[in-house]
Amino acid sequence: MREILPGVARPFIKWVGGKRQLLSELEPRVPSRFNGYHEPFVGGGALFFHLLPQNAVLSDTNERLVRTYRGIRDAVEDVVDLLSSYPHDRDFFLQMRTVDIDAKSDVEVAAWFIYLNRTGFNGLYRVNRNNVYNVPFGDYENPTICDADNLRACARALKHADIRHASFESVLDRARPGDFVYFDPPYVPLSASSSFTSYTSGGFGMAEQEKLRDVARELKARGVRVLLSNSSAPDVYRLYEDGFELAEVGATRAINCKGNGRGRIQELIIR
Structure with a gap:
């Protein structure tokens, strides 16, 4: 037990x-x-x-979401590095929404998922019938895009x-x-x-x-x-x-x- x-x-x-x-x-x-x-x-x-x-x-x-968990579990430092390079910017956000993310690695999926989650409207994850993420840009002054310490703690837990x-x-x-x-x-x-x-x-x-x-x-x-x-x-x-x-x-x-x-x-x- x-x-x-x-x-x-x-x-x-x-x-x-x-x-x-x-x-x-x-x-x-x-x-x-x-x-x-x-x-x-x-x-x-x-x-x-x-x-x-x-x-x-x-x-x-x-x-x-599953691939995001795997990316953090298996390569959290790579996820942190990617997230740390992403700006809080509307144009970048809109560009990220159009990425063919399913063809990317688990690390890239994790960074994409967390970035959009942290900068999209009200923290929503929502897709249409074609599995396209369609949440608008959020009205945040300074969102925490990369909480490296917590991501590492999550990786240890996972x-x-x-x-x-x-x-x-x-x-x-x-x-x-x-x-x-x-x-x-x-x-x-x-x-x-x-x-x-x-x-x-x-x-x-x-x-x-x-x-x-x-x-x-x-x-x-x-x-x-x-x-x-x-x-x-x-x-x-x-x-x-x-x-x-x-x-x-x-x-x-x-x-x-x-x-x-x-x-x-x-x-x-x-x-």
């Missing part, structure tokens, strides 16, 4: 629905001891960086992590009794106008939410400890009304594609 260790690294990207502010609510619901750690929607990785589990599989369907481009369902193939899985999917929207699932070109709708519920139920039946986060939308209560414990917690959302989508809201922690 692996005991939880206190974290020192911080998420290196801003992420819609990031969990840093909810760590005090999540940690008491994490098993104090577990074997493997699995996070199939890794996003900003706040819980991973806080817990620093020794045997972790981090995965996501956003291949650029040193032994297995980082995969995979769907959330694939956790069924690797999670074993005694493991712990944390799901932080794109949320069920609180209203029709608040939906935002464009982290990948495919989106994440109610069919995927129902499949996620079924995967969580199957894992629990196998003796795998499960924790999920989602919105407090009525559909989420309906999805998890049988066989799950639900706790409502307050969260402040500072990253949203609409200004009126930011502020204090209620979220659910499910296990």
